[in-house]
Amino acid sequence: MKKFLFVCIALFVFKSANAQYRGQTDNKNIFLSLGAEIGIPSNTPYNLTYGAAAQAEIKLMPQLGLTFSGQYTAYNYKSSLLANSDAEKHPSFIPLKAGLKYYTSPNFYFGGELGSTVQSNNGTGNMFVYALGFGFDVPLDKHSDIEIGFAYQNYSASQYQTTGMRVAYRVGW
Structure with missing residues (x-):
């Protein structure tokens, strides 16, 4: 945990040092990103989520961007529960979402997304999802x-709630 915290602080310091490099003169309007995600589920028989995500962002204003994203997310059972049950495959989902990103500075943002998801390993109906x-x-x-x-x-099926981290490579033009 200390190493993770150190890496986050180092990246933040590096970001601050390079803030002058792009700043307010950055005039790119379209961004594409591809990355990995990992998370910790809340109040569930699962102990970990992992997956991949792609996102497109279109700047509506310098501080506001419209986002479209697609993910693949898998839930991993807690090993103690898996050993004592005839558990099915790990559930996995494909959420498709649209949302907004609000930039409080050139490189820091808050965001929200809404969308729909389907469970990919059994194709059950759509669920509402927000982030x-x-x-x-x-x-x-x-x-x-x-x-x-x-x-x-959070998915509309209340057992699927996750707090997670995404690391992605992002290109803009």
């Missing part, structure tokens, strides 16, 4: 960033 979170971008060069985000995601 609320925040994150920051670590500039790599003029056109790319590493995006680090933290979010709470």
Whole structure:
């Protein structure tokens, strides 16, 4: 945990040092990102979620972006429960969401998304999904960033609630 905290602080310091590199003169309007996600479920028989996500963002104003995202998320059972039951496959979902990102500074944002998801391993009906979170971008060069985000995601089936982290490579033009 100490190493994770150190890495987050180091990235934040690096981001602050490079803030002048892009700042308010950044005129890119379209961004695409691809990344990995990991999370901790709340009040469930699962102990971990993991997956991948892709996101497109279109800047509506300098501080506001419209987002469209697709994910693949799998839930991992707690080992103690799995050993004592005839559990089915780990549930996995494919959420499709749209939302907004509000930038409080050139590289820090708050966001929210709404959408629909389907359980991919048995194709059961759609569930409503929403996510609320925040994150920051670590500039790599003029056109790319590493995006680090933290979010709470909840499905209409109340047993699927997750607090997670996303690390993605983001390109803008």
